[in-house]
Amino acid sequence: xxxxxxxxxxxxxxxxxxxxxxxxxxxxxxxxxxxxxxxxxxxxxxxxxxxxxxxxxxxxxxxxxxxxxxxxxxxxxxxxxxxxxxxxxxxxxxxxxxxxxxxxxxxxxxxxxxxxxxxxxxxxxxxxxxxxxxxxxxxxxxxxxxxxxxxxxxxxxxxxxxxxxxxxxxxxxxxxxxxxxxxxxxxxxxxxxxxxxxxxxxxxxxxxxxxxxxxxxxxxxxxxxxxxxxxxxxxxxxxxxxxxxxxxxxxxxxxxxxxxxxxxxxxxxxxxxxxxxxxxxxxxxxxxxxxxxxxxxxxxxxxxxxxxxxxxxxxxxxxxxxxxxxxxxxxxxxxxxxxxxxxxxxxxxxxxxxxxxxxxxxxxxxxxxxxxxxxxxxxxxxxxxxxxxxxxxxxxxxxxxxxxxxxxxxxxxxxxxxxxxxxxxxxxxxxxxxxxxxxxxxxxxxx
Ligand SMILES: *Cc1c(COP(=O)(O)O)cnc(C)c1O
Numbered sequence: 310x311x312x313x314x315x316x317x318x319x320x321x322x323x324x325x326x327x328x329x330x331x332x333x334x335x336x337x338x339x340x341x342x343x344x345x346x347x348x349x350x351x352x353x354x355x356x357x358x359x360x361x362x363x364x365x366x367x368x369x370x371x372x373x374x375x376x377x378x379x380x381x382x383x384x385x386x387x388x389x390x391x392x393x394x395x396x397x398x399x400x401x402x403x404x405x406x407x408x409x410x411x412x413x414x415x416x417x418x419x420x421x422x423x424x425x426x427x428x429x430x431x432x433x434x435x436x437x438x439x440x441x442x443x444x445x446x447x448x449x450x451x452x453x454x455x456x457x458x459x460x461x462x463x464x465x466x467x468x469x470x471x472x473x474x475x476x477x478x479x480x481x482x483x484x485x486x487x488x489x490x491x492x493x494x495x496x497x498x499x500x501x502x503x504x505x506x507x508x509x510x511x512x513x514x515x516x517x518x519x520x521x522x523x524x525x526x527x528x529x530x531x532x533x534x535x536x537x538x539x540x541x542x543x544x545x546x547x548x549x550x551x552x553x554x555x556x557x558x559x560x561x562x563x564x565x566x567x568x569x570x571x572x573x574x575x576x577x578x579x580x581x582x583x584x585x586x587x588x589x590x591x592x593x594x595x596x597x598x599x600x601x602x603x604x605x606x607x608x609x610x611x612x613x614x615x616x617x618x619x620x621x622x623x624x625x626x627x628x629x630x631x632x633x634x635x636x637x638x639x640x641x642x643x644x645x646x647x648x649x650x651x652x653x654x655x656x657x658x659x660x661x662x663x664x665x666x667x668x669x670x671x672x673x674x675x676x677x678x679x680x681x682x683x684x685x686x687x688x689x690x691x692x693x694x695x696x697x698x699x700x701x702x703x704x705x706x707x708x709x710x711x712x713x714x715x716x717x718x719x720x721x722x723x724x725x726x727x728x729x730x731x732x733x734x735x736x737x738x739x740x741x742x743x744x745x746x747x748x749x750x751x752x753x754x755x756x
Pocket of ligand 1: 429430572574575576577625626680704705
């Protein structure tokens, strides 16, 4: 193609399609100036022979196959801004762990997304985003400080994603005494460029302190701060990878393939919808939630009514106003009828989730975490009425929800080695008052 005609992919705001920014700006900003979420201006098509050419690869080649598929997606969106060699490196550093599709019972498969360092799917997005941020800051002299407030999981995925990444410092704020022991160990034993601040307050206090830092001109003029938040396009795009990786591992392609996504903020599902638009032959997506059923409710009534979130045992999905819903609306031009052709919604109570965990363990010997259990239950329901091959995303390792899982299935769970290793390390955190002055003084000293 004529070089002159190559126009780099731009990203628009869901609030205003004519507000377009470069990839670099979208990644560094996270959120558009008008408060919208960024979307790619075009959805590239996958090469028609992508999967047939893969099918000839040998059975043991899952990891090279995965890297190849991930690269195809990354290049389609980002290849005009980042060289192929650099993208290859970012992709292979991001998924340096397996993403296997495991058979649970006839026609039902679990896509195990928990083999990364923090045992949850957010590792994929966080690791990719960390590398994208470094890529775009290479020309700059100053270090970037990533400031995150966490109630548990997101913080460790982000921190791990940035661990040892040059030019990046990560400061995590977490509420003292309000995260689980495993979560605290994951946050406080990393060392290197990661500092954990144990705030004498709640998660809301931590979030407020972070917000205050971002709006403090005196601070931001001297320190480059970034939020590395979950709505960044650099987290959305890598989540497309594993839908292709899942599909490539399905052997019975005589039946339509459906994919069920246990959801909270709906970033994961949005990535799947984009994969379908790229040409991935998925017949249907299933949106599975706990009692925070805002999106299933929208799909059945056409009304979007955000609420305060309700606490459940699948707590990473306790979201009352899903942030990526605006991206879903954007993809379907605000038309619930069209959205329904691609997505079916289900929601389950904690009791139903526990029953599913217990039944699946007893009948099939497969241990689900509470999030995966919501996904399994929704898929199972769907498959009683529809003939398809079903995949659900197992978004976290059951050990991350040790108490609930052990109590429900009545069995001790073995702690994986990579987690046991961090459990035996000493906690290193800076105990801090719930005070903005204290945080600011720390940030100045730390930079
Ligand atoms: C974040 C999370 C989810 C929900 O993902 P969204 O993209 O917010 O819908 C589901 N399961 C686990 C374990 C998570 O950490």
